Amino acid sequence: MxxxxxxxxxxxxxxxxxxxxxxxxxxxxSTLRESLDDLAGGSHDLDTRTDVYGNGIVEALEQRVAELLGTEAAAFFPTGTMAQQVALRCWAERTGDPTVAMHPLAHPEVHERFAYSQLSGLRSVWPSTERRIATADEVAECAEPFGTLMLELPLRDAGFLLPSWEELEAVVGAARARDAVVHFDGARLWETVPHFGRPLPEIAALADSVYVSFYKTLGGISGAALAGPATFTDQARTWRHRYGGQLYQQWPAALSALRGIERELxxxxxxxxxxxxxxxxxxxxxxxxxxxxxxxxxxxxxxxxxxxxxxxxxxxxxxxxxxxxxxxxxxxxxxxxxxxxxxxxxxxxxxxxxxxxxxxxxxxxxxxxxxxxxxxx
Known part of the structure; x- marks a missing residue:
């Protein structure tokens, strides 16, 4: 049969x-032809150079992201998973503490096959297991010490949830009181502005570093960025190379990200x-x-x-x-x-x-x- x-x-x-x-x-x-036509529809000058190992249009994208978020610098990454692992690893090196406080529904716990522990030897603690972002009291009363607090904004797997602005400030303050740094998993941070009623630079300023995605929300092909102090992004670029993220050319992803910023934002x-x-x-x-x-x-x-x-x-x-x-x-x-x-x-x-x-x-x-x-x- x-x-x-x-x-x-x-x-x-x-x-x-x-x-x-x-x-x-x-x-x-979209079909492949439609996708290529769309890439040519933005305002970026297509007669400029593409990129070789991260210069050209990739550099232009990094500068644009830093401007949008109000940070000193930004570094392009081929994937958000790589960007997240590098960010957490960099902060562990700087704080001397390999423990990261995060939510059990956070992306590294659910969607990255525990790469933070398998590749970097980090470990996580959960200030809260409720289907919402942890409160300031829960962060302050977490039973174990931690060097980094990672907040996913919005918390996708719980329903794209966000705290109020006042709650977010309090949570960040509680982490600071414990001498911890704060990293925003802001894959979708772009769309939080209406809820918080604050511009992107003011939101990003609460954290020591921010990760943003270019295909989530903005509809780019792929790619992400880490934004923060120049010393942090320089360190992140070093680990990006070690993790295999120093690609020879990434101009299609960079161009589509600029197109998404221009059109969707x-x-x-x-x-x-x-x-x-x-x-x-x-x-x-x-x-x-x-x-x-x-x-x-x-x-x-x-x-x-x-x-x-x-x-x-x-x-x-x-x-x-x-x-x-x-x-x-x-x-x-x-x-x-x-x-x-x-x-x-x-x-x-x-x-x-x-x-x-x-x-x-x-x-x-x-x-x-x-x-x-x-x-x-």
């Missing part, structure tokens, strides 16, 4: 979203504001479903979670069929099960495409999706 030709799920999602006239969450997947305030309206509409549409929840409501950034009491496999298939048949992707096509029986969640990102939807349209479309889901289940 011949094997059934099964479409790769990732390819099916790509083709489905490419065929939709509208999608609420995220951005429409000015729009983030509108994205965050519309995300609140969208989240409210979705919450209203799922209110009659026991166990359904939008979290947090309202969102702290332009990203939030939606929890529904159905298996992920059913949600993935129904969401994909709904998009294929209607030409509109109102909810993401990827759902996840966190280990709770019968409960799944997805993450929504309200960016440029999401602005095309009114809150009323979102509510109606989610209601139609739920009717199909009940019929399929």
């Amino acid at each position: 011949a094997e059934e030709n099964v479409t790769d799920p990732a390819q099916r999602r790509f083709e489905t979203l490419r065929g939709c006239t509208r999608q609420l969450s995220g951005t429409r997947p 000015p729009r983030l305030g509108a994205y965050v504001e519309h995300a609140k309206a969208v989240a409210g509409a979705i919450a209203g549409a799922v209110a009659a479903v026991p166990g359904a929840r939008v979290f947090p409501e309202p969102p702290h950034t332009h990203q939030f979670q939606l929890w529904l009491p159905f298996p992920a496999e059913l949600l993935n298939e129904t969401a994909t069929l709904f998009a294929e048949q209607t030409g509109e992707a109102v909810l993401p096509l990827m759902w996840h099960e966190p280990g709770l029986p019968g409960i799944s969640f997805t993450e929504l990102t309200v960016a440029g495409p999401g602005l095309e939807w009114s809150a009323e349209e979102v509510g109606k479309a989610v209601g139609a999706f739920l009717r199909r889901l009940r019929a399929a289940g």
Whole structure:
């Protein structure tokens, strides 16, 4: 019996979203040709040199990031995982303390295969295990000493959560009182400005160093940066080389990062504001479903979670069929099960495409999706 030709799920999602006239969450997947055309659409002079081992356009990007964050310098990295490990390693060398205080849901704990311990011999302590950023009291009362406090802003796996500005100042103050340095895992720091009501330099100034991503929020190809004092970034560049991050040329990633800064950064305030309206509409549409929840409501950034009491496999298939048949992707096509029986969640990102939807349209479309889901289940 011949094997059934099964479409790769990732390819099916790509083709489905490419065929939709509208999608609420995220951005429409691009072809390679579209991506190259987009790189040429910015204001950067394409007749200037590219880069060789980090000069040229990479240097221009580093200077731009330092200006945006108000730091003395910035260093480009090919990946955020490498940038995070280098930052924590540098601070451990400087403080003489290999212990890092972080949240159990922080990116190095969940998504980096414990590289901080496997590669650098560092260890972590958890001031809090609650699904939120630790409070100042929890940092102050942590039972073990630590040299670095790492704060993920926003805390993605807990629902893209942020503290208030006053709470953040207090947490940083508590770490300083323990003679610890503060590092911001700010992969999505760009989108925190509306919530904090402070400009990026004022937010970054609370920390001794900051990591930012160029593909999260800004939609770049890849890459990240560490920003802080020049002595810190110089040390970080040394470890970047040792970790294999001194690539011969990285101009496509650098150019796409500059393009994202130019295009997406000015729009983030509108994205965050519309995300609140969208989240409210979705919450209203799922209110009659026991166990359904939008979290947090309202969102702290332009990203939030939606929890529904159905298996992920059913949600993935129904969401994909709904998009294929209607030409509109109102909810993401990827759902996840966190280990709770019968409960799944997805993450929504309200960016440029999401602005095309009114809150009323979102509510109606989610209601139609739920009717199909009940019929399929």
